[in-house]
Amino acid sequence: MSKTLSFDIINLIYNWRVEESRKRLEEKLENEIYVTDLIYCPLKYHYQKKYKEIVIANAFDPVTIFGELIHLGVGKLLSNLLGSNNVELEKEYEKEIVVDGTTYIVKGRVDAIIGDWLIEIKSSKSDLNIPHQHHILQTRLYLWLTGLKKAILLYITQNRVAEYVVEEPVSDGEVSDLIRSIIAKSPAPRYSWECSYCPFSTLCPSKKTS
Template sequence: MITEIVISWRLKELEKHERDGIWVTDLIRCPLKREFEEKYPELYRATVFTPNTILGSLVHLGLENLLSSELNAEIEVRAEKQIGEYKIVGRIDAIIGRVGIEIKTSRADIEIPYEHHVLQAKIYNWLYDLEKTVLVYVTPDRFAEYIVEDRTSEEDILKLIVDKKAPRYDWECRYCHFAVICPNKIRKR
């Protein structure tokens, strides 16, 4: 019964994700993933059953509620900005004043903060006109905060939009739900 509730909640969360515009998350990950999500929605929906992502969603839910009740944070704040013909869309986990908060879960604490997360925080600083974004890592070995004050320029974002290198990072294929059908998958021993 609890499994049904959690899976149905995860499916609803997934369906909330709009398909219009270019999402900040699309700019920091393999560009093929979004194509596959649209082409193979069944495979995409199956991601709701992955225990690791369920854990990540529950951590987000808990920490966001705590930030809202203790610090009066705005939660899951959506924003969009236009650069020429492109609409950039984001949904940051929380905002307090002009400080953004982005929650990250990870299986390990090696090399945190990750490069793509720092890039995401820099894009949020631009998109929401923030002074800084705090990356909050929840891992089995460490709970740590990292402050990112830099921001991307419109030029940086345009470069990310046209960069179709797939994957963007070699390690992405190891954790990708679409690896089972992807011709670009990188196999590493």
């Protein structure tokens, strides 16, 4: 028998995810590019601006929420074990880069920094083929963004917990090429599997069906 709840956890989570998504969309400047924009299909960057309602609706996707909660939990654990003064959590960075005469601001939020180590946390149902190339690229982009030289890419999966060391930041040239890719809207998709998980696949002419 169901009862009316005076304390609604689902509503709290819903409002948290939706408001965070809306805030990021509203605050994003025309020349700003997030690290996550650089590692996925370049069309997604443009669709997020055009179809903001789809972005907000997708914020309450259970898979996304699960990943966010894993990030928060691991961050809290690291802070408890090592001391809050020794762990920086969810810190935002930005860096300017000029590409073909236009100045862009690359922004990213780093999961954790411990000393001179950058920590990137990933959750997944399966441990098949980890570490994934786009996750390695994301971590290298964060190294470039922060100026740090080494990172731990940590996977939390149902099959194992594994960590990988990443020590090569991307170069300015690599970042420039990724930005040019977004401007050119190519390749679309960047990876063949992206369309299966993309909220814009229902309206995208470049959707891969095989």
